[in-house]
Amino acid sequence: xxxxxxxxxxxxxxxxxxxxxxxxxxxxxxxxxxxxxxxxxxxxxxxxxxxxxxxxxxxxxxxxxxxxxxxxxxxxxxxxxxxxxxxxxxxxxxxxxxxxxxxxxxxxxxxxxxxxxxxxxxxxxxxxxxxxxxxxxxxxxxxxxxxxxxxxxxxxxxxxxxxxxxxxxxxxxxxxxxxxxxxxxxxxxxxxxxxxxxxxxxxxxxxxxxxxxxxxxxxxxxxxxxxxxxxxxxxxxxxxxxxxxxxxxxxxxxxxxxxxxxxxxxxxxxxxxxxxxxxxxxxxxxxxxxxxxxxxxxxxxxxxxxxxxxxxxxxxxxxxxxxxxxxxxxxxxxxxxxxxxxxxxxxxxxxxxxxxxxxxxx
Amino acid sequence: xxxxxxxxxxxxxxxxxxxxxxxxxxxxxxxxxxxxxxxxxxxxxxxxxxxxxxxxxxxxxxxxxxxxxxxxxxxxxxxxxxxxxxxxxxxxxxxxxxxxxxxxxxxxxxxxxxxxxxxxxxxxxxxxxxxxxxxxxxxxxxxxxxxxxxxxxxxxxxxxxxxxxxxxxxxxxxxxxxxxxxxxxxxxxxxxxxxxxxxxxxxxxxxxxxxxxxxxxxxxxxxxxxxxxxxxxxxxxxxxxxxx
Numbered sequence: 001x002x003x004x005x006x007x008x009x010x011x012x013x014x015x016x017x018x019x020x021x022x023x024x025x026x027x028x029x030x031x032x033x034x035x036x037x038x039x040x041x042x043x044x045x046x047x048x049x050x051x052x053x054x055x056x057x058x059x060x061x062x063x064x065x066x067x068x069x070x071x072x073x074x075x076x077x078x079x080x081x082x083x084x085x086x087x088x089x090x091x092x093x094x095x096x097x098x099x100x101x102x103x104x105x106x107x108x109x110x111x112x113x114x115x116x117x118x119x120x121x122x123x124x125x126x127x128x129x130x131x132x133x134x135x136x137x138x139x140x141x142x143x144x145x146x147x148x149x150x151x152x153x154x155x156x157x158x159x160x161x162x163x164x165x166x167x168x169x170x171x172x173x174x175x176x177x178x179x180x181x182x183x184x185x186x187x188x189x190x191x192x193x194x195x196x197x198x199x200x201x202x203x204x205x206x207x208x209x210x211x212x213x214x215x216x217x218x219x220x221x222x223x224x225x226x227x228x229x230x231x232x233x234x235x236x237x238x239x240x241x242x243x244x245x246x247x248x249x250x251x252x253x254x255x256x257x258x259x260x261x262x263x264x265x266x267x268x269x270x271x272x273x274x275x276x277x278x279x280x281x282x283x284x285x286x287x288x289x290x291x292x293x294x295x296x297x298x299x300x301x302x303x304x305x306x307x308x309x310x311x312x313x314x315x316x317x318x319x320x321x322x323x324x325x326x327x328x329x330x331x332x333x334x335x336x337x338x339x340x341x342x343x344x345x346x347x348x349x350x351x352x353x354x355x356x357x358x359x360x361x362x
Numbered sequence: 363x364x365x366x367x368x369x370x371x372x373x374x375x376x377x378x379x380x381x382x383x384x385x386x387x388x389x390x391x392x393x394x395x396x397x398x399x400x401x402x403x404x405x406x407x408x409x410x411x412x413x414x415x416x417x418x419x420x421x422x423x424x425x426x427x428x429x430x431x432x433x434x435x436x437x438x439x440x441x442x443x444x445x446x447x448x449x450x451x452x453x454x455x456x457x458x459x460x461x462x463x464x465x466x467x468x469x470x471x472x473x474x475x476x477x478x479x480x481x482x483x484x485x486x487x488x489x490x491x492x493x494x495x496x497x498x499x500x501x502x503x504x505x506x507x508x509x510x511x512x513x514x515x516x517x518x519x520x521x522x523x524x525x526x527x528x529x530x531x532x533x534x535x536x537x538x539x540x541x542x543x544x545x546x547x548x549x550x551x552x553x554x555x556x557x558x559x560x561x562x563x564x565x566x567x568x569x570x571x572x573x574x575x576x577x578x579x580x581x582x583x584x585x586x587x588x589x590x591x592x593x594x595x596x597x598x599x600x601x602x603x604x605x606x
Contacts, residue, residue, distance in 0.1 A: 319398065354469055
């Protein structure tokens with residue numbers, strides 16, 4: 001066997017082993033009651049050194065807090081870095097698994113999109129930090145995109161066709177318009193003013209800040225007052241009325257995230273969102289921050305989201321959030337304007353004989 | 363018998379401003395309806411078209427409004443005189459004009475007020491235009507400019523009470539402008555002929571009866587006689603009835 005054939009055979013064996021480890025662990029988690037505690041202890045052997053920012057160079061440092069919330073932490077360091085020599089650290093190159101070993105379907109999908117020729121998986125995802133879009137905020141998702149796509153440049157490019165481009169880019173995850181999804185949901189984040197004033201820039205409130213505001217109780221109790229893990233419209237209204245410093249920001253997010261990045265023409269049709277009760281905006285969740293930096297989803301009453309958002313003092317979405325009372329008052333005002341033409345006009349018609357002969361002919 | 367005389371009532375800049383405003387406001391109302399009720403109104407095609415036309419029309423009317431203000435205040439210096447009702451207007455003119463619209467008009471009596479270049483508006487017009495031009499238009503324009511720049515003017519929006527307050531204000535003011543527009547267009551047809559008041563806004567010239575220019579009598583000491591002072595036709599009519 002030639003050396004390159006040997007190398008190729010070796011890599012196949014390695015890939016197969018890694019896949020087996022991954023599949024085995026995935027299988028374990030469901031069938032045999034996988035315990036993350038066991039894996040965490042194994043990971044700890046690596047993190048003892050790699051989790052110490054003072055000891056490790058930036059490229060080798062693993063943020064323990066953020067790593068432990070990833071799915072990759074569950075399969076363990078060795079699943080991807082299986083062939084670490086006994087003499088490690090000996091300066092030898094660290095073995096790395098190929099993302100495709102586990103994420104082949106994602107890789108195939110990604111290859112058909114616009115990003116395929118631009119960058120690989122690591123261009124957007126740090127495998128030691130990556131988490132499901134379900135547990136991070138829309139702002140965090142956009143932060144990944146802004147690694148390559150300069151925000152100012154993107155605002156200018158989108159501004160060529162998109163009204164209020166800056167507002168749209170700030171209030172929506174890029175993937176909402178640039179990846180296809182059959183279903184969408186609205187993630188409601190609790191935001192607070194950065195400097196505590198009502199004019200300060202609003203940002204997603206942290207777990208610690210909300211914990212303090214909820215007087216040490218569960219954060220969700222700020223909204224879900226009966227703690228039934230379900231937020232009704234009434235509970236949202238009460239929250240909106242009672243809070244002075246907190247607000248809810250809604251971000252429309254795809255339910256199933258595709259890795260095929262593309263230009264979707266139907267997103268250029270404003271009525272995809274800007275219409276009364278659009279289909280894409282019926283399902284919503286409250287994203288409650290957790291201690292480990294991720295978010296827990298609390299289901300919200302279906303279809304209630306726009307009413308709920310309308311209750312927030314600083315939210316308005318053209319064409320979608322309309323107050324029926326305000327519409328009624330507007331109609332009454334217009335009707336008042338019609339009194340003169342209709343009422344006076346009618347009497348004018350009835351009394352036309354009185355003016356006959358007194359009005360000169362044109 | 364009275365003779366016809368033409369007076370130059372509406373100078374060119376005023377006429378240009380008026381028609382820019384008229385088309386602008388009608389466009390704003392139609393596009394505004396589509397922007398607020400996209401599921402029911404689709405006059406301008408796509409939603410984006412409606413927004414863009416609304417924005418352009420809004421800016422045009424805002425600029426036109428600024429020119430109007432500059433022209434009347436700085437060039438002609440007649441803004442206050444034309445648009446702010448005087449004591450006489452408030453004491454008697456308003457009531458007299460209202461009585462004319464509600465009763466005298468139906469009895470076939472002529473209007474108690476005749477426009478001159480210096481006094482173009484009757485007391486009711488003055489009051490209505492004062493509210494429209496000094497309250498409604500500036501407010502609807504300012505709220506529109508705020509809504510056009512939600513991100514850069516965020517702090518200003520919050521100072522006004524938040525975007526929802528601005529939107530509600532913009533919508534209700536726009537409804538008020540539409541209500542005014544209906545009344546305004548209708549009243550413009552109440553001249554001696556339906557087009558008598560509309561023509562001057564196209565040609566600049568209005569045809570008036572010669573005796574309309576008769577100098578008013580000296581103010582009566584008794585306020586009860588005041589209506590007659592500005593109402594020569596009415597006096598003539600009464601005399602004629604006495605003779606008959």
